[in-house]
Structure formats: structure tokens, C-alpha cells
Amino acid sequence: MLKKLVITFMLGIMVFTGANLFAAGNASNGEKLAKGCKCHKGELEGWSEEKLTQTLTDFKTGKLINKFMNKKAASLSDQDIADLATWFASQK
Numbered sequence: 001m002l003k004k005l006v007i008t009f010m011l012g013i014m015v016f017t018g019a020n021l022f023a024a025g026n027a028s029n030g031e032k033l034a035k036g037c038k039c040h041k042g043e044l045e046g047w048s049e050e051k052l053t054q055t056l057t058d059f060k061t062g063k064l065i066n067k068f069m070n071k072k073a074a075s076l077s078d079q080d081i082a083d084l085a086t087w088f089a090s091q092k
Contacts, residue, residue, distance in 0.1 A: 024082065024086075025049065025082035025083045025084075025085055025086025025087070026079075026082075026083045026086065027083070027086045027087045027090050028087075029080075029083040029087075030083035030084045030085070030086050030087025030088070031087045033076075033080055033083060033084050033087075034084060034087055034088065036072075037084075039068075044088045044091075045088055045091035045092065046088070046089070046091060046092040047085075047088050047089060048089055049082075049085040049086055049089040050085075052081075052084065052085040052088055052089065053081055053082065053085040056073050056076065056081045056084065056085070057073075057081060059072070059073035060073035060074055060076060060081070
């Protein structure tokens with residue numbers, strides 16, 4: 001019974017906090033994906049992984065509204081977002 005309760009609680013935490021919490025970014029893949037971010041050349045370098053992950057996720061879910069960015073972010077997987085965030089954060 002206790003084991004079931006702990007598992008249910010942990011699954012609830014995972015759903016509530018989102019999958020990005022557990023995604024480890026791959027900077028090499030992020031660099032490849034960043035080639036499609038020409039509009040922001042030089043603006044995103046050095047952003048924290050957390051800030052960029054949250055911003056892209058907010059565009060993806062529609063919490064932030066920008067016609068182009070909502071469409072672009074919707075095409076990104078959670079792993080793509082983690083990869084981009086890792087790469088841009090490493091470009092300080």
C-alpha cells in the first residue's frame with residue numbers, strides 16, 4: 001500500500017513539473033538545431049538553461065504568444081528544447 005502511494009506521488013510530481021526537468025541537454029545537437037535560429041543570432045548566447053527551457057516551453061504551449069515562435073517551438077521535442085538550452089547556455 002505504501003509503495004503504491006509513493007509511486008503515485010512520484011508520478012504526480014513528474015507530470016506536474018514536466019518532462020524537461022529530467023531531460024539532459026546535448027550541446028552538439030543543440031548547435032545543429034541553433035542554425036535555424038538566425039533571427040536571434042547573438043541574442044540568446046549565455047542565457048541560462050532554465051530561462052531558455054522555460055521560454056521555449058511557454059512558446060510551445062501557447063503561454064507566450066508570437067505567431068512565428070509558437071509555430072517554431074511547436075515543432076521542437078522536449079529533448080530539442082533541452083539541447084538548444086544547453087548549447088546556448090554554453091556560449092557565454
